[in-house]
Amino acid sequence: MTMVEIDHLSKSFGAFTAVNDISLAVKKGEVLGFLGPNGAGKTTTMRMIAGFLTPSAGTARVCGHDVATAPTAVKSVIGYMPEGSPSYDDMTVGAFLKFIAEIRGFSGAERDDRVAKVAARVGLTGVLERPIDILSKGYRRRVGLAQAIIHDPPVLLLDEPTDGLDPNQKHQVRGLIAEMAAEKAIIISTHILEEVEAVCTRAVIIGNGKVLADGTAAELLTRLPDHTAVCVVLPEAAAASAAAYFRNLPTVAGVFETPEGNGRTRLRLTPKNGAVLVTDIAAAVRTQNIPALEIYQDGGTLDDVFRLITTGSAVQAAA
Amino acid sequence: MRHIWVITKRELSAYFATPVAFVFIAIFVALTGTFSFYIGNFFERNQASLESFFAYHPWLYLLLVPAVAMRLWSEERKSGTIEQLLTLPVTTTQAVLGKFLAAWLFCGIALLLTTPMWLTVNVLGEPDNGAIAIGYLGSFLMAGAFLAIGTCMSALTRNQIIAFIAGAVVCFLFTMSGLDFVRNAFSWAPAALVETIASFSFLQRFESLTRGVVELRDLVFFLSLTVFWLFATVIAVDSRKAA
Numbered sequence: 001m002t003m004v005e006i007d008h009l010s011k012s013f014g015a016f017t018a019v020n021d022i023s024l025a026v027k028k029g030e031v032l033g034f035l036g037p038n039g040a041g042k043t044t045t046m047r048m049i050a051g052f053l054t055p056s057a058g059t060a061r062v063c064g065h066d067v068a069t070a071p072t073a074v075k076s077v078i079g080y081m082p083e084g085s086p087s088y089d090d091m092t093v094g095a096f097l098k099f100i101a102e103i104r105g106f107s108g109a110e111r112d113d114r115v116a117k118v119a120a121r122v123g124l125t126g127v128l129e130r131p132i133d134i135l136s137k138g139y140r141r142r143v144g145l146a147q148a149i150i151h152d153p154p155v156l157l158l159d160e161p162t163d164g165l166d167p168n169q170k171h172q173v174r175g176l177i178a179e180m181a182a183e184k185a186i187i188i189s190t191h192i193l194e195e196v197e198a199v200c201t202r203a204v205i206i207g208n209g210k211v212l213a214d215g216t217a218a219e220l221l222t223r224l225p226d227h228t229a230v231c232v233v234l235p236e237a238a239a240a241s242a243a244a245y246f247r248n249l250p251t252v253a254g255v256f257e258t259p260e261g262n263g264r265t266r267l268r269l270t271p272k273n274g275a276v277l278v279t280d281i282a283a284a285v286r287t288q289n290i291p292a293l294e295i296y297q298d299g300g301t302l303d304d305v306f307r308l309i310t311t312g313s314a315v316q317a318a319a
Numbered sequence: 320m321r322h323i324w325v326i327t328k329r330e331l332s333a334y335f336a337t338p339v340a341f342v343f344i345a346i347f348v349a350l351t352g353t354f355s356f357y358i359g360n361f362f363e364r365n366q367a368s369l370e371s372f373f374a375y376h377p378w379l380y381l382l383l384v385p386a387v388a389m390r391l392w393s394e395e396r397k398s399g400t401i402e403q404l405l406t407l408p409v410t411t412t413q414a415v416l417g418k419f420l421a422a423w424l425f426c427g428i429a430l431l432l433t434t435p436m437w438l439t440v441n442v443l444g445e446p447d448n449g450a451i452a453i454g455y456l457g458s459f460l461m462a463g464a465f466l467a468i469g470t471c472m473s474a475l476t477r478n479q480i481i482a483f484i485a486g487a488v489v490c491f492l493f494t495m496s497g498l499d500f501v502r503n504a505f506s507w508a509p510a511a512l513v514e515t516i517a518s519f520s521f522l523q524r525f526e527s528l529t530r531g532v533v534e535l536r537d538l539v540f541f542l543s544l545t546v547f548w549l550f551a552t553v554i555a556v557d558s559r560k561a562a
Contacts, residue, residue, distance in 0.1 A: 084399060
């Protein structure tokens with residue numbers, strides 16, 4: 001079921017086009033990672049879906065409501081955490097969450113119940129009486145997350161939800177997102193690529209306001225020209241003869257030697273025309289009695305894909 | 320309506336979250352007293368009326384009301400909370416009204432705390448309490464008009480100081496426009512224009528209310544001016560919220 005439908009969305013600020021004709025659909029159960037360099041248009045797109053900015057052209061539909069014609073209906077089915085999760089600093093956490101709950105239409109016992117439950121869920125129970133401005137960054141981010149999920153919305157938009165958090169806090173927030181993923185459509189914007197592999201079912205890379213790539217992390221990795229490259233680690237003494245043998249294999253394009261320093265050498269073998277190397281190499285190791293210590297496929301990382309797609313240059317990992 | 324009230328409650332509690340609110344109220348109450356007793360010669364007039372008390376309200380509001388209004392939208396834009404507020408299921412109009420009502424209630428609380436003036440004049444003589452009630456109503460309506468101007472200025476900038484100064488300047492223009500020297504400055508202009516400018520004067524409209532004369536057009540003047548500036552605020556917030 002399609003929950004969020006972005007339909008030829010564009011936004012210009014004067015002569016500057018921040019978002020240029022983006023179309024996307026996000027289904028229930030999907031966690032879409034919105035990737036792009038700073039200034040690519042991630043936040044602007046999110047702000048348009050959330051009803052904060054008016055699109056210059058195109059529109060977005062959330063649960064069937066159009067942001068242009070029914071902005072309040074859209075806002076009521078979205079939980080939105082703005083970048084940096086700004087909240088009223090002079091309020092206590094509890095008062096702030098109560099305010100959000102009341103605006104979201106809850107009152108009396110149900111309001112208090114929602115606040116208590118969401119506080120327990122994101123780990124804010126101990127700080128409900130503290131003013132927001134004395135909280136650490138991690139707690140503030142949790143406040144932002146709590147206000148976004150207090151009404152259990154079918155659609156969640158989280159703008160850089162783990163930015164500035166320590167690894168434990170990141171893990172916790174990702175756990176929370178994964179927990180909610182099944183019954184919601186979630187869009188998170190990020191420039192942390194490990195996040196995509198950790199929580200997203202699908203990634204969209206945007207640059208200069210346009211969609212440059214759309215697919216799962218595994219699909220994106222296949223965009224690297226050498227995504228089937230293989231590394232073989234072996235003792236230094238055996239490296240030269242093995243490298244010579246591999247170089248002559250018909251599917252191998254190049255062999256790059258890197259001494260690892262502890263008496264071992266790593267050979268990185270790149271494929272010709274995207275051939276799948278690992279079977280050939282494994283067979284060669286067996287038939288030639290090459291004393292391999294490790295064999296693994298090393299096609300590059302999402303960082304490489306990101307750089308390849310957003311800068312247009314293939315900066316393959318040199319190793 | 321419920322959304323407006325939720326926002327009003329939050330804004331009102333935000334005023335009282337810091338001691339500034341109490342300082343403000345104390346200054347307002349002290350100044351109204353000082354002005355009516357010392358400058359307005361409350362005792363020397365030998366009249367059981369609050370005319371000398373109300374006479375200085377426009378001048379006090381000129382500085383104090385823009386100070387109440389300045390944070391309403393500037394602060395939201397500066398801290399980024401405007402994005403949080405306007406992505407909640409509320410319309411811009413509801414948010415503008417909610418904030419304005421909170422500020423207006425705040426001014427109303429300050430005004431209510433001047434009731435010792437009213438008690439004093441009742442102890443000393445037999446004033447026309449109807450006229451005093453109308454004076455209070457007029458003062459409250461005028462505060463609303465000043466506030467609406469200040470709110471609009473606050474929506475135009477993320478800097479509270481600029482919002483304050485711009486608010487005070489515009490309020491000053493509206494206060495002064497009926498005075499003789501303004502009329503004289505426009506002596507070259509057609510009489511109709513001079514009268515139009517003069518008719519925007521808060522001072523003259525308010526003066527007749529403090530004398531207990533309720534004219535519908537004066538009430539309508541303050542209310543329609545308030546509505547106009549709030550409407551302008553909605554437009555300002557909508558067009559500049561992300562700037």
